[in-house]
Amino acid sequence: MSRIRLNMRISIPSLAFVLAIAGGTFALAASSETDFKAAYAAAEATNREAGRLRNQWTVTEEALADAKKAADKGDFDHAVAAAKEAEALAKASIFQAASEKEAWKNLEIR
């Protein structure tokens, strides 16, 4: 009857890919304020791009706030990790916006 499909399964290769990127942050030695500032600026820039695409995620904003809070307390390890998380989330939201440019049609009732 309809062409609707549920696409909620997690793609295993892409999951591994994202985790591999994230793994990079685990190995970091003690982070400095400079590290935080760089990571935070990168995350913010990426999230701004998501904003231009009208596709920001609330969790990105939460991670950014978390990063800022940790940095204010001087916990730069946590702050850098949270900023990197925010950047990864913002990238994912940009990716989502790009792929949905055409993919939305798959859900359409026709």
Add this chain to the structure above:
Amino acid sequence: MASTIRVRATSTGEVTEVQVLIQHPMDSGFVKDAKGETIPPHFIRELTFEHDGRNVFVADWGAAVSKDPYVKFSFKGGNKGDDLKISWIDNKGETDTTTAKIQ
């Protein structure tokens, strides 16, 4: 919007059915606001319905009655055009009263 009390009272000749809806927060005292502070209890304690000089129904309410509370009951007697006086008082001492005509 003078009154906080909305009334529907209809008589069949033998029985009058009464429904009321009251605008009131009915804060339980168990809920926190956006800042995480507890909203103090604020609820109607008593609601009375008076017809022809006597109470035909009295509600004693705690904080577990829903926001904008509703109640329905029926009593024998009551004719179209009769007055039905409804009053409430809450735990802060605020009150409201209205008189409705039975339809």
Add this chain to the structure above:
Amino acid sequence: MTITHSDFPATRRLILIGAGAIALTGLGIMSVGMAPALAAANDTYPEDAFKQKGAADAIKSLYGRTAEPSDKVKLDAPEIAENGAVVPISVSTTLADVTSIAFLASENPNALAAVYRIPPGTLPNVANRLKMAKTCDVIVIVEAGGKLYSATKEVKVTVGGCGG
């Protein structure tokens, strides 16, 4: 003397009675005796019963005895509350000489929710909307001819009525 509450629309007409009493006793503890017009001649607000935690204690405080289940008490409540903040519950009974009807939710912070005084000539049928914190028994007590009868039904609550 004027008392204002910011959460109330300014258009509301508030009539303050017993304002002097409030000044003396402070907010929230004004006794019913000071507003005789609102109290039934033979009864007062059951302050203690509403403060009890459990249903059994509330019933004991309210009536001083226990109720027996009766199939003459018909309790109507949903299987699953669409939202614990507004659960429509009603009761009707074929019992004679009903003088009061009480509604309780066993797992609410205070089990007693409402008590209705039923004078002669008023039918023993009441519908109301109550808050329920979580899945629990709704208990209704009917006082008739000096005896207590009850009906109980479990109502599932997936969104609690205490979370705001």
Add this chain to the structure above:
Amino acid sequence: MSSRYLIRLASAALALVALTLAAPAADMPDPAADAKAFRNFFVTKFPKVKLEDFVNGPYSMNEDMRRQWEEKEQFPPYEFSLDMGKEMFAKPFRNGKTYADCFPNQGIGIRQDYPYFDTKEGKVITLELALNRCREANGEPAFSYVKDEMAALTAYMAFTSRGRPFDIKIPDDPRALEAYQNGKRYFYTRRGQLNFSCATCHVQNPGERMRAEILAPALGILNAMPIYRSEWGGMGTISRRFTTCNSQIRGVPLEPQAEEYRDLEYYLSYVSNGLPIAGPGSRP
């Protein structure tokens, strides 16, 4: 490194899934055919639900909930908002004019014609937007699109239009068709960290429980607006519904009455053409 991050990163990977799907060839939008298919989808999926009953959302597909709703409708919780709206609607602005002066037929019984595409401006005008424009044209400040005043006004205007079928028109103007298509795209586009589109809940899963809520079918979903939600403990406009839907799937909502939302309302209302206005409504 906390496991929380791993989980959240893993969920970010959900967005990648969409890649695996091939997109069908783009074709010219055909609103009339869309509306027919849309209606047909729901009627086939829910053969027991009468067409006009879809406007009652979850109550059209769950008996236990329907009984609670009918009980509440005896004296509905939106009653106070409705009265407030009626009073506001009648009350003149400081310049002596009223809302009635801004609308066709004095604003009575016209809800089913909104939103409409304004060919002069080249954009979709919703009822909420028209109300605020009316206020501003008469020197009054605009109301918040998500608060009680706007809900009350639209509640009253919907109430005077109850039973009238949605009659949304797409004028012969390429921009109107584009607005319609934009709305459709917004409806089906996955967004937020949960990677849900509007359709994920309201086309694929109406009648099912999403956490504690029973999801409403998209067909007729705007007919009962504005709504009193027990969850909110108050009234909500279409703007409030759209923005909260977005945050629930962890997407940052757009500003109320953003072009995307107005286009979405245009699309959703159009595909519900013929179904009666039922607002204001009440929901869990």
